[in-house]
Amino acid sequence: MKRSRKDYIFSLEFKVRDYECDLQGVVNNANYQHYLEHARHEFLVSRGISFARLHEEGTDLVVTRIEINYKYPLRSRDRFVVKLNLRREGHLRLVFEQAVFRLPDEKLIAEAEVTGVATRNGRPVSPGNIVSILGI
Amino acid sequence: MKRSRKDYIFSLEFKVRDYECDLQGVVNNANYQHYLEHARHEFLVSRGISFARLHEEGTDLVVTRIEINYKYPLRSRDRFVVKLNLRREGHLRLVFEQAVFRLPDEKLIAEAEVTGVATRNGRPVSPGNIVSILGI
Amino acid sequence: MKRSRKDYIFSLEFKVRDYECDLQGVVNNANYQHYLEHARHEFLVSRGISFARLHEEGTDLVVTRIEINYKYPLRSRDRFVVKLNLRREGHLRLVFEQAVFRLPDEKLIAEAEVTGVATRNGRPVSPGNIVSILGI
Amino acid sequence: MKRSRKDYIFSLEFKVRDYECDLQGVVNNANYQHYLEHARHEFLVSRGISFARLHEEGTDLVVTRIEINYKYPLRSRDRFVVKLNLRREGHLRLVFEQAVFRLPDEKLIAEAEVTGVATRNGRPVSPGNIVSILGI
Numbered sequence: 001m002k003r004s005r006k007d008y009i010f011s012l013e014f015k016v017r018d019y020e021c022d023l024q025g026v027v028n029n030a031n032y033q034h035y036l037e038h039a040r041h042e043f044l045v046s047r048g049i050s051f052a053r054l055h056e057e058g059t060d061l062v063v064t065r066i067e068i069n070y071k072y073p074l075r076s077r078d079r080f081v082v083k084l085n086l087r088r089e090g091h092l093r094l095v096f097e098q099a100v101f102r103l104p105d106e107k108l109i110a111e112a113e114v115t116g117v118a119t120r121n122g123r124p125v126s127p128g129n130i131v132s133i134l135g136i
Numbered sequence: 137m138k139r140s141r142k143d144y145i146f147s148l149e150f151k152v153r154d155y156e157c158d159l160q161g162v163v164n165n166a167n168y169q170h171y172l173e174h175a176r177h178e179f180l181v182s183r184g185i186s187f188a189r190l191h192e193e194g195t196d197l198v199v200t201r202i203e204i205n206y207k208y209p210l211r212s213r214d215r216f217v218v219k220l221n222l223r224r225e226g227h228l229r230l231v232f233e234q235a236v237f238r239l240p241d242e243k244l245i246a247e248a249e250v251t252g253v254a255t256r257n258g259r260p261v262s263p264g265n266i267v268s269i270l271g272i
Numbered sequence: 273m274k275r276s277r278k279d280y281i282f283s284l285e286f287k288v289r290d291y292e293c294d295l296q297g298v299v300n301n302a303n304y305q306h307y308l309e310h311a312r313h314e315f316l317v318s319r320g321i322s323f324a325r326l327h328e329e330g331t332d333l334v335v336t337r338i339e340i341n342y343k344y345p346l347r348s349r350d351r352f353v354v355k356l357n358l359r360r361e362g363h364l365r366l367v368f369e370q371a372v373f374r375l376p377d378e379k380l381i382a383e384a385e386v387t388g389v390a391t392r393n394g395r396p397v398s399p400g401n402i403v404s405i406l407g408i
Numbered sequence: 409m410k411r412s413r414k415d416y417i418f419s420l421e422f423k424v425r426d427y428e429c430d431l432q433g434v435v436n437n438a439n440y441q442h443y444l445e446h447a448r449h450e451f452l453v454s455r456g457i458s459f460a461r462l463h464e465e466g467t468d469l470v471v472t473r474i475e476i477n478y479k480y481p482l483r484s485r486d487r488f489v490v491k492l493n494l495r496r497e498g499h500l501r502l503v504f505e506q507a508v509f510r511l512p513d514e515k516l517i518a519e520a521e522v523t524g525v526a527t528r529n530g531r532p533v534s535p536g537n538i539v540s541i542l543g544i
Contacts, residue, residue, distance in 0.1 A: 164427050
């Protein structure tokens with residue numbers, strides 16, 4: 001998961017909402033999955049692919065593996081950006097490399113690698129159409 | 137993360153709540169982190185360690201890395217169990233091996249490895265006290 | 273919303289999970305809606321009505337109004353029970369009276385009144401079938 | 409809760425995130441409390457009052473009552489705005505009138521009235537300082 005910051009192909013800015021913080025006063029770990037997911041979906045939308053519409057058409061994008069390395073906590077009202085890159089792995093898997101940087105100081109908060117597949121009726125299918133739209 | 141099912145030292149039963157499902161009709165990926173966290177905290181409590189009280193006393197247990205392999209989705213009202221095991225890694229790290237099995241058929245739903253450290257004032261400290269209580 | 277405690281027709285026990293607490297160290301207000309919803313859905317299931325299956329069949333149970341009076345906060349690991357009663361209001365509305373009591377001391381934590389309607393294609397329909405099953 | 413749209417003193421724009429939708433394909437009711445809370449906290453911040461800092465200083469702003477009237481559901485990726493107004497009620501209570509409008513068509517999605525008090529050590533205290541800052 002080593003990657004220089006300039007390589008990311010998409011980024012989305014967020015701000016911590018107080019309800020996302022837990023009794024330790026920092027953003028609860030699970031909320032990073034929400035941030036990462038929202039950034040992926042917004043990326044797909046920016047390329048014309050809607051997660052919700054795909055679902056209605058019978059194709060689901062499904063996460064099969066996630067790895068998150070937490071470096072430093074986000075706190076109430078911190079601004080941050082989620083960046084992502086994407087590569088294909090084998091015939092079926094899409095791998096998103098994502099990172100969270102606090103703003104404005106760009107401190108690295110977390111790095112993640114998220115593997116997804118496309119499924120129809122619960123079975124993996126080639127993400128061919130999606131891949132060709134994404135150009136990877 | 138290979139481990140036979142009998143090796144786990146703690147397990148906790150849950151039931152999917154409808155609000156945990158997303159528009160795909162399955163439990164949203166981030167909620168597995170909630171389930172895993174709750175099982176870890178209940179395990180600690182079963183050994184006399186309160187996450188909330190530790191925080192009040194100035195020590196935070198912090199997740200530094202999580203890896204989740206999603207095998208099969210949970211759906212509305214599924215019953216399931218989260219199991220865990222624990223090992224020490226180096227001086228500072230505690231590693232939880234966790235797995236989610238659907239009930240009653242014990243189908244493997246997800247496997248996770250969660251690394252944590254104890255911190256005081258944001259700096260890692262030896263989890264010696266915790267380790268001696270846990271007997272690892 | 274005055275009601276003696278013995279009048280409730282359904283109750284469900286919960287335990288606070290740490291991730292449900294926010295930076296004030298108490299359960300975040302929004303989570304009470306989750307608790308109340310889960311109790312309603314489990315009540316319906318206990319009478320043979322599945323919220324998820326209804327949705328698949330084209331009927332949605334939809335909340336049109338909620339009122340919650342917060343009396344006292346729940347904290348990390350508190351046990352509590354959500355109780356409910358149900359009445360019909362006019363032709364279309366079902367009104368759930370719900371209350372949250374901490375255990376074991378039965379301290380009143382919150383009271384709520386939740387109004388729902390059944391909809392098909394986004395339009396309210398008579399909940400006749402549901403009402404006859406529920407016997408109200 | 410009748411109020412013409414021009415009267416609001418603060419508004420904050422949001423976009424639905426897919427994880428906020430439940431298995432009905434619409435935003436889960438509890439998430440509206442998150443939206444409403446975040447708008448209130450951002451309003452307070454815009455006036456120089458930090459919810460998190462107040463907590464650290466021993467004063468908590470606590471919701472004692474919430475009423476939400478749900479008019480129309482938000483769906484995946486809808487843009488919307490949360491507006492608010494504020495009045496004092498008696499010596500102790502602050503009442504926020506809030507409304508959610510979908511964008512760009514300004515369709516009314518939900519209206520809410522949220523009553524809060526300031527507490528120290530769990531007891532209501534005069535929000536005098538806060539009130540004078542807010543100028544109400």
